[in-house]
Amino acid sequence: MKTFIEFDAVELPNHLHLTRERVREFLQREYLPNKSRLGSGFSPEFSRLCGDAGYIGMTWPKQYGGGEKSFLERYIVCEEMLAAGAPVWGHWVADRQSGPMLLDYASEEIKNDLIPKMIAGEYCFCIGLSEPDSGSDLFAAKAAAEKTSEGWALNGTKLWTSGARQAHYMIALMRTEKATEDNRRHGLTQFLVPMNTPGITVRPVRSMAGDSEFNEVHFDNVIIPSDNALGEINGAWKQASKELAYERSGSERFLETFSVLQALADYVHKNPKVHLQEALGSLVADLYSFRQMSLSVAMMLEQGKAPMVEAALVKDVGTLWQQALPERVRSIVGGESDFDDQPELRRDINRMLKIAPKLTIQGGTTEVLRGIIARGLGLR
Numbered sequence: 001m002k003t004f005i006e007f008d009a010v011e012l013p014n015h016l017h018l019t020r021e022r023v024r025e026f027l028q029r030e031y032l033p034n035k036s037r038l039g040s041g042f043s044p045e046f047s048r049l050c051g052d053a054g055y056i057g058m059t060w061p062k063q064y065g066g067g068e069k070s071f072l073e074r075y076i077v078c079e080e081m082l083a084a085g086a087p088v089w090g091h092w093v094a095d096r097q098s099g100p101m102l103l104d105y106a107s108e109e110i111k112n113d114l115i116p117k118m119i120a121g122e123y124c125f126c127i128g129l130s131e132p133d134s135g136s137d138l139f140a141a142k143a144a145a146e147k148t149s150e151g152w153a154l155n156g157t158k159l160w161t162s163g164a165r166q167a168h169y170m171i172a173l174m175r176t177e178k179a180t181e182d183n184r185r186h187g188l189t190q191f192l193v194p195m196n197t198p199g200i201t202v203r204p205v206r207s208m209a210g211d212s213e214f215n216e217v218h219f220d221n222v223i224i225p226s227d228n229a230l231g232e233i234n235g236a237w238k239q240a241s242k243e244l245a246y247e248r249s250g251s252e253r254f255l256e257t258f259s260v261l262q263a264l265a266d267y268v269h270k271n272p273k274v275h276l277q278e279a280l281g282s283l284v285a286d287l288y289s290f291r292q293m294s295l296s297v298a299m300m301l302e303q304g305k306a307p308m309v310e311a312a313l314v315k316d317v318g319t320l321w322q323q324a325l326p327e328r329v330r331s332i333v334g335g336e337s338d339f340d341d342q343p344e345l346r347r348d349i350n351r352m353l354k355i356a357p358k359l360t361i362q363g364g365t366t367e368v369l370r371g372i373i374a375r376g377l378g379l380r
């Protein structure tokens with residue numbers, strides 16, 4: 001059992017500053033002038049532009065069209081995209097976790113067919129883990145896949161599936177056998193599910209922010225080919241930890257509400273009062289720490305490690321911080337006499353306050369992450 005947490009110090013190599021400059025130029029050219037048309041969520045057009053620029057599948061093998069670049073270079077690209085609020089959600093899941101998952105576990109035929117199109121920004125993926133009675137406790141999943149003469153028959157319901165209406169494929173965790181008495185993790189398998197297969201119904205679920213980012217996905221005798229089972233049948237739990245480390249440790253875990261920090265920085269630039277500068281400096285120092293931790297996890301993933309505990313820690317501290325950020329910015333500038341004259345800043349704070357509650361739930365709740373961290377430290 002692990003009894004320490006490892007965050008190696010990571011320095012970004014100098015040549016990667018060029019990458020940052022290039023992404024900024026790309027965003028200046030392709031995104032900022034078209035911001036109102038492209039929005040900040042799903043944009044197939046923007047995803048294809050990212051594909052053309054080589055910003056999807058950057059670390060994947062050249063054999064399938066990938067860039068074989070380092071995780072740190074990909075990190076910089078992601079960081080710049082999020083900081084600009086670019087509409088990356090059409091390719092984010094594919095790039096972050098579904099692609100690596102397929103590269104590890106799919107057949108050559110599937111890889112040759114799908115990976116180049118994912119890299120081109122043409123395919124959107126969603127993650128089918130949670131169910132009505134199984135969120136934190138994924139091993140309680142009931143949605144089932146049964147082997148038939150035609151392939152696999154899927155039945156059941158997935159819930160809170162982000163992007164299911166836009167997605168071309170889901171990577172779904174399905175029950176293929178009952179858990180055993182000595183291993184309740186046994187019996188789950190991951191599948192590649194084309195979302196246009198007959199028998200799939202997707203219903204949007206409205207969130208308190210007024211959008212319908214997530215959905216309920218119902219499977220009614222959905223038949224998929226045998227080859228679409230990914231990795232070990234009944235042994236998905238063995239392959240889940242790396243995927244969750246990818247999901248939990250990226251810069252989206254502290255940059256989703258970043259726009260309010262940028263707005264605060266702009267405000268302080270125009271009103272350079274010492275107490276405002278101090279408050280801004282303190283927030284930036286926090287952000288810098290999360291970023292170094294997250295970079296360190298990216299490095300460990302590059303080295304082939306599965307830093308589950310470190311990734312859980314990044315998500316725990318990062319999401320709590322970004323959740324509190326809109327309220328902190330409001331309390332910093334809310335007392336200023338000209339706050340009422342800052343409609344854009346007020347609008348941004350209000351928008352971010354509405355999305356903030358979800359940040360500590362999606363991708364693993366705070367309580368569950370702390371359980372993982374405690375176990376990693378040998379405390380439970």
Ligand SMILES: Cc1cc2nc3c(=O)[nH]c(=O)nc-3n(C[C@H](O)[C@H](O)[C@H](O)COP(=O)(O)OP(=O)(O)OC[C@H]3O[C@@H](n4cnc5c(N)ncnc54)[C@H](O)[C@@H]3O)c2cc1C
Pocket residue numbers: 126127128129130131132133134135136137159160161162163213214358361362363364365366367368371
């Ligand atoms: C915006 C958003 C997007 C999402 N997108 C996706 C997606 O794309 N795909 C997907 O599969 N899921 C998605 N989810 C679902 C998310 O992963 C689950 O909501 C989350 O895992 C919690 O599961 P639950 O809602 O069933 O709550 P529960 O697991 O029922 O938890 C309820 C409460 O009990 C606490 N709790 C549960 N177990 C423990 C424990 N062992 N120790 C201590 N406390 C515990 C939790 O912290 C929580 O406070 C999304 C959720 C949100 C909010």
